Amino acid sequence: MAADLAKDLRGAAEALRLWSELRCRMTCRGVRLVSLASDEAVTRFAQLEVVMCQWRRIESLLTETGPFIYFATRTSVRKARLPR
Numbered sequence: 001m002a003a004d005l006a007k008d009l010r011g012a013a014e015a016l017r018l019w020s021e022l023r024c025r026m027t028c029r030g031v032r033l034v035s036l037a038s039d040e041a042v043t044r045f046a047q048l049e050v051v052m053c054q055w056r057r058i059e060s061l062l063t064e065t066g067p068f069i070y071f072a073t074r075t076s077v078r079k080a081r082l083p084r
Contacts (some may be wrong), residue, residue: 023067023082030066034058035080037071052076 025031040046050072051058057077061070068082 027067031068032061032064032066033069034061034077035069035071036073038073040074 036047036050038050041050042074053074054072054077058070058072061068067082069081069082070077
């Protein structure tokens with residue numbers, strides 16, 4: 001049990017380190033990302049449908065400064081909360 005806890009803590013620490021590194025890189029480079037987050041968007045046609053349904057909203061993000069991540073589905077575009 002203690003070994004499992006130690007393994008989980010090492011995994012959590014590594015995940016936190018990787019997230020911190022990724023966040024630093026995103027901030028330094030002003031990364032702007034829109035992810036197709038729908039379970040339906042697995043085929044090319046379904047991905048195209050998500051993009052076309054949200055085209056105007058995605059295009060409006062061009063004026064927003066990064067870093068940011070948005071999740072797009074066929075019916076919505078929502079901003080991801082980035083941990084600090």
